[in-house]
Amino acid sequence: MTGVIDHDVRPGSFWERLGPDDRQALRAMGRRTSIPPGGTLCHQGVTAPSVWVVFKAAPRAASNAVAKEFVDSSEGDESIIDLFGSGDLVGALGAWGHPERGTVAALDHVEALRLDRRGFRSLLAANPQVAEAMMHAVSESVGYGGRRHAVRAAEHPQRLAYHLLELAHRFGVRTARGTEIPLRLSQAELANWAGISRETLVRWFRLWRQKGIIDRRPRPLTVLDPEKLRRAASPWGDEWPAIEAEPDAPAAPPAPRPEPDEPGGLAARTPVRLDAARGKPPVRLPADNPFFAGRTVSLGKLDLLVAQAEWPRAVIVQGMAGVGKTTLALHWAHRVVDRFPDGVVFADLRGTTRSPVTPAEAMGQVLRAAGVPGDQLRSTEAELAAQCRSLLADRRMLLILDNAARPEQIRPLVGAMASGLAVVTSRRRLPALLEGADVRTLELREMVTQEAVDLISNVLGPADARVREERKAVARLARECGHLPLALSVMAGRLAENPGESIAGTVRELAESDAQAASSYGTVLPGLGRGPSPDGAGRDAGEPAAPESAGSPLTGIELHTGAGHGTAVPGLRGVLNPTFDVAYRSLRRDHREAFRVLALVAGPDFTPSALAALQDRTVDEARECLEGLRQAYLVHDVAPGRYRMHDLLRDFARDRGLAEDADTDRLAAQRRLLAGYLAEARAAGDALAG
Known part of the structure; x- marks a missing residue:
C-alpha cells in the first residue's frame, strides 16, 4: 500500500516515531481510506475491528486536530475526552479485543491508513520499533487523560x-x-x-x-x-514546556541524522556551527512577572556573582514548592541580559513531573535554542556534551535551567560553563552537583511581611482602593498565606477578579477554614486540653513553652482522634496541594509516613526524638527521615537538632494523614509522643534535682 498522505505529521505522534522501513511495512499491510467530516472510526463500548493511523487530507488543512473522541452521557449529551492529530493512532486497544472507551469521529476530511487488528498485533510482536511507538502513543494518551482528570478539580x-x-x-x-x-x-x-x-x-x-x-x-x-x-x-x-514564538516559515523536512561517531572522535573535534540566519545572539526567556516584588537580598547576591572578575560556573536556587524560585531566576535574567553578550537561554527540565528531561534532552534544548541547526545535533549523550563544551567554552552565555530533579540532568551543561553562568532552580537540595566545580547555592525562603504586602499590592494595582483602605487586612492576608509567593499570588488574583470582595472578608474566610480544618482533625485528649495553664501564667495547657525554657526536645504536643475534614477556601489549597504533592510523591515510603505524622505535633518545631516517638523508631532512623524531608524542602532546620515545617505544608501533611492513615494509627502515634514527652520531662527534672 503506497500513497498514504503523511504531511504535517504531529510531532511525537505514532507515525512520526517510525522509521521509513516501518512506515513502508504498515503501508503494505494497510488500506487507504477517506473519511468525511463527522465520519466515525470507532464506537464507544465496541471493540474496533481495525486500527487506524489518521492524517490530514491536504497540506495546511484548517484543523491540526483531525478527529475527536467523545462519550455519550445518559442524557444523550456528548463529552469530548480526547483529540487526535495527523499521524496519531486510533483504536490500538482493539488489537487485543478491548472495547473502545469512546466514539472517534473525524473533525475534517481525513485520510486514514486502515490496518487489520490481527495483522497489526502480529507486526507489533515481530517489530520492536513499531511496538515501542505504539506504547508511546498509548502512554501519551493515558498521560494526557490523567492530567485532564486532575485539572477538573481546579477553578x-x-x-x-x-x-x-x-x-x-x-x-x-x-x-x-x-x-x-x-x-x-x-x-x-x-x-x-x-x-x-x-x-x-x-x-x-x-x-x-x-x-x-x-x-x-x-x-x-x-x-x-x-x-x-x-x-x-x-x-x-x-x-507544559515553555512556548517560544518563532518566525512563521514553512517547516523544512527533517534532515537525515548523521551516523554517530565514536566518543572522543569527530564529534568532539568539530566546532559547533550556528545557524547564521538567526543573526543576533539568542535571548530565549519566558516573560518576566509583571507583579514581581521584594527579594532585594537574593537579587543582590546574584548581582554580586556577575560583578566579580571570575564567576562561578553555576548558582543553584533552592527552596520549597511555591517559594518563587523560577520567578526570581527569570526576573534576574531579564535584568542582566546585557551582561551576557552571547545570549540567554531558558530550558525547562520538568523535574516536578513524572517524566523529567534526560541529560541528552536538556543539552538538545540548549543547543537548539542557542542556534545549532537540528541536523547538526549529535545522537549520543557523550557527543552532545562535546558539542556543549565547544559551544559554551568561550561564550559568555546565561543558562536558566529550571526545575532540576537530580544532578545528572545538568552536570554536562554546568561542566561546560567555562565563561558563562548557569542558574539552576530545584525543589531539592543539590549540594553534590559537581564535585570540584565552582558552584554556589542560594536558598530561597518565604517572603518577609513587607515583601508579601508589596506582592499583593502589585497584583491588585495602585488604583485598587482596598490596598489603601485595608492595610491591616493586607498584612493579615500575607500571614494567612504563610508569606508564600504562590499562595499570595493565588489569593491576590482572586481579589483582583472580584473587586467587590473585601480583603478582610477573604482573611476571615481563610481563618475560619483553618479553624474548621484544625478542629475537625481531632479533639484534644484529656490532660492536654485548652484551659488555664497549671503554672497560672495564662498559657494554654496544650501550648508548648518557648523552646529555651522547655528543656525538652519533645515540645508542642496536641493529640487528636477525629477523622473529619474541613473544607478549604476554594482556590488556595486547590492550587497548593498539587504543587506540594509532587514533592511528597517523590519521597520514600517511610519518609512519607514521617511527613504525615509530623502534622500531629502542634508546636512550632520538633526534634528527631519527637519523630522517633511518633514513628516508634530509633532516634538515628528518625534523624535520617528528617534529613530526607530536609533535602526535599518539606522541613527546614532552625537550630542544631531542631526542625520546623511551613504552616501550609503542615496543613497538607494533615490532609495526607487523614486520607492515608487510620484513626487508630494516629492515636497510637500521639500516645507514643506523649509518653516520650513525659519521659523527657522526668529526665530533665531528675537532672535538675541532681
Whole structure:
C-alpha cells in the first residue's frame, strides 16, 4: 500500500516515531481510506475491528486536530475526552479485543491508513520499533487523560488555561505573532472539552484578549503570551514546556541524522556551527512577572556573582514548592541580559513531573535554542556534551535551567560553563552537583511581611482602593498565606477578579477554614486540653513553652482522634496541594509516613526524638527521615537538632494523614509522643534535682 498522505505529521505522534522501513511495512499491510467530516472510526463500548493511523487530507488543512473522541452521557449529551492529530493512532486497544472507551469521529476530511487488528498485533510482536511507538502513543494518551482528570478539580480559569496550553503544545503552530491553534472546534465543543460552560469560556476569552494573552480575530485562536497563560493555569501549567514564538516559515523536512561517531572522535573535534540566519545572539526567556516584588537580598547576591572578575560556573536556587524560585531566576535574567553578550537561554527540565528531561534532552534544548541547526545535533549523550563544551567554552552565555530533579540532568551543561553562568532552580537540595566545580547555592525562603504586602499590592494595582483602605487586612492576608509567593499570588488574583470582595472578608474566610480544618482533625485528649495553664501564667495547657525554657526536645504536643475534614477556601489549597504533592510523591515510603505524622505535633518545631516517638523508631532512623524531608524542602532546620515545617505544608501533611492513615494509627502515634514527652520531662527534672 503506497500513497498514504503523511504531511504535517504531529510531532511525537505514532507515525512520526517510525522509521521509513516501518512506515513502508504498515503501508503494505494497510488500506487507504477517506473519511468525511463527522465520519466515525470507532464506537464507544465496541471493540474496533481495525486500527487506524489518521492524517490530514491536504497540506495546511484548517484543523491540526483531525478527529475527536467523545462519550455519550445518559442524557444523550456528548463529552469530548480526547483529540487526535495527523499521524496519531486510533483504536490500538482493539488489537487485543478491548472495547473502545469512546466514539472517534473525524473533525475534517481525513485520510486514514486502515490496518487489520490481527495483522497489526502480529507486526507489533515481530517489530520492536513499531511496538515501542505504539506504547508511546498509548502512554501519551493515558498521560494526557490523567492530567485532564486532575485539572477538573481546579477553578474554571485554571482549567481553561490548562486545556489551551495542551492544545498549543500538541497542535500549535509557532509564528512571529504567537502560537496559532488551528482547530475545527466550536466554542461549545472547546468548552465541553475543558469541562466548563460556553458562557464561562466566552467570558474568560474576552478577559484574556483584553490582557493580550490570546486572540481569536482573525482566526485561528492564537496564544500571544504563553507565560501569562501558564500562570493562569498554575500549577498545572508547569506540566507544559515553555512556548517560544518563532518566525512563521514553512517547516523544512527533517534532515537525515548523521551516523554517530565514536566518543572522543569527530564529534568532539568539530566546532559547533550556528545557524547564521538567526543573526543576533539568542535571548530565549519566558516573560518576566509583571507583579514581581521584594527579594532585594537574593537579587543582590546574584548581582554580586556577575560583578566579580571570575564567576562561578553555576548558582543553584533552592527552596520549597511555591517559594518563587523560577520567578526570581527569570526576573534576574531579564535584568542582566546585557551582561551576557552571547545570549540567554531558558530550558525547562520538568523535574516536578513524572517524566523529567534526560541529560541528552536538556543539552538538545540548549543547543537548539542557542542556534545549532537540528541536523547538526549529535545522537549520543557523550557527543552532545562535546558539542556543549565547544559551544559554551568561550561564550559568555546565561543558562536558566529550571526545575532540576537530580544532578545528572545538568552536570554536562554546568561542566561546560567555562565563561558563562548557569542558574539552576530545584525543589531539592543539590549540594553534590559537581564535585570540584565552582558552584554556589542560594536558598530561597518565604517572603518577609513587607515583601508579601508589596506582592499583593502589585497584583491588585495602585488604583485598587482596598490596598489603601485595608492595610491591616493586607498584612493579615500575607500571614494567612504563610508569606508564600504562590499562595499570595493565588489569593491576590482572586481579589483582583472580584473587586467587590473585601480583603478582610477573604482573611476571615481563610481563618475560619483553618479553624474548621484544625478542629475537625481531632479533639484534644484529656490532660492536654485548652484551659488555664497549671503554672497560672495564662498559657494554654496544650501550648508548648518557648523552646529555651522547655528543656525538652519533645515540645508542642496536641493529640487528636477525629477523622473529619474541613473544607478549604476554594482556590488556595486547590492550587497548593498539587504543587506540594509532587514533592511528597517523590519521597520514600517511610519518609512519607514521617511527613504525615509530623502534622500531629502542634508546636512550632520538633526534634528527631519527637519523630522517633511518633514513628516508634530509633532516634538515628528518625534523624535520617528528617534529613530526607530536609533535602526535599518539606522541613527546614532552625537550630542544631531542631526542625520546623511551613504552616501550609503542615496543613497538607494533615490532609495526607487523614486520607492515608487510620484513626487508630494516629492515636497510637500521639500516645507514643506523649509518653516520650513525659519521659523527657522526668529526665530533665531528675537532672535538675541532681
